[in-house]
Amino acid sequence: MANQSGIDIQYPKFGAGIWHFGRYVDRYATDGYGPPVTTLQAIERAGQVGELSVVDLTYPFDPPGLTVDEVAAALKSQDLRAIAVTPEIYTRRFSRGAFTNPDPQVRRAAVELVSEGAEAARRLGCDYVKLWPGQDGWDYPFQADHGELWRWSLDAVRELATAFPDLRFAIEYKPREPRNRMVFSSMAKTLLGIEEIGLPNVGVLLDFGHSLYGGESPADAARLAISRGRLFAIDVNDNYRGWDDDMVVGSVHLTETFEFFHALTDAGWDGVWQLDQFPFREDSVEAARAGIRVMKAIHRALAQVDRQALEAAQRAQDALGAQRIAQKALLTVMGEE
Template sequence: MSKLTFGAGIWHFATYVDRYATDGYGPAKSLIEMIDLAGKVRDLSVVDINAPWSADVSVDEVEVALKRNNLSVIGITPEIYNREFSKGAFTNPDAGIRRRANEVCNDAANLVRRFGASYVKLWPGQDGWDYPFQVDHKQLWRHSIEGIGELASQNPDLKFVIEYKPREPRVHMSYGSMARTLLGIEAMGVPNVGVLLDFGHALFGGESPADSAQLAIDHGRLFGMDVNDNLRAWDDDMVAGTVHPIELFEFFYTLRKNNWEGVWQLDQFPFREDCVEAADMAIDFLKHIDASLDRLDWDALAAAQNRQDAMGAQKIARQALFGF
């Protein structure tokens, strides 16, 4: 049995819609059906759940479904990125909508307490701007900082994580990089806000995920992480390890080097693939990465890095991961 804890966003088991297949890539699924699908994945033990969900599903029913599938909740992700917040959640020009975003997030905080989860995950996807001259950048950034800072101060017993992303749905998102997110968190001046590092978002933003992880760890702010993959031009949310296995290996090498412990969480969107198979495939590769870290010649790698010996370091990493 793996010593690791594997998780997934419950949306991994949803039915997806895009601007072409507006009727979706399959029949709609209820939250309970998604939880039951998650329960079919080998080694999956925790899920991140969006809220609010459909009013015809009670919290008690969700708890029963989780228990039936031997699952627990790692986080609650408030939906502050839908049509209601199309001009922003924390950065909306309407103060009433900003207050509404605060209410939705506080409701999510109460669910975190109810489920005994680890954090409220904030993905303010509509916070940002699209066109030159559209916003007052100083005011927008102030709203970004104050909105989350206020929320964290209202709930000092909980952790809040910001999942940054360069763009989509906004052309420029307020929290668009690791460095910018860390700057914002430091300006908040609260201890209970950190970063959820999405491997694919770092790739998409032109970052090295390993470097971004190290930066967050050095600032004591890496509270969580998601893994997936993409072709760097977009947030494709493909199966982890299918495109950038060596960079995924370096990412987890960095986490282990720093003794970072947390859930190895999937954030994948299998539009056309079987969702259970996609999760199993990703977790199998993550387990292989963990075993490869056990095989890695750490001393030889450190010596190669001290020389900045790129080919030597590659040979050591490849031997551990691929066996040649």
């Protein structure tokens, strides 16, 4: 693609969690925001977006009998690749915890399900297995022995990373939801755990929205992980800073989204720009396109940033100067489309 100036723009690869194209349910619309969607149907929708290169697949596939080969074929037919597998360790069976379930059998089942998912990931040639232990944590004061939950969490990840040394495991942290308080709740806490695990194939998936509503500056969190070689993947979306709204990228926090991608590219991080949106009431294909449209605009804007001036402003910690440079770059690009 070429912009107005005729210069070819080399966009990054775009990706999406396959659940973006699935069926949303919540505690009120218990009949779902739409009809059920199988894995193959979701892959087809992902293909329809037209600009996605990769998807992150939840595991087990739906319906249960669906094989890795069938999924691989479906991906191929849509010109997609599986970047990751996300084992569903947060459904009913794991609702009182996966790696931290009080029942040792369920803890074992969680490790086994992830192992199965890892086998699938290996066969699909994924970049990483995503670990999102959303049910691991606690709801009430006094409910848990926090130290024990922490140890169990690290032990499970260590066991998995040791069992699959050829694969990479990316922990996606989140402050809360579905559990009121989650074990891997912030970038720093996750990195602390990873250092304690002490294996090279464990890293972090930074979800922009989780970081934002967790009170972090996502750009800061990204740099911290990159500086330790642990930023394995990112997800992007947006929210109102109080909850994981999983809105379309850039719909609320354009400037911080821009800052986040600036931090990534500035640090030489060249992974996939990946969507984790939940368009409950929108068409999921159109919502993905909307997110990509914004990411492309941001990518073009990054090329407009006067980096020397920005560095000078940051060296002086000059807020007004830095903002001016960023806005100048950001607010000139949408017209080129």
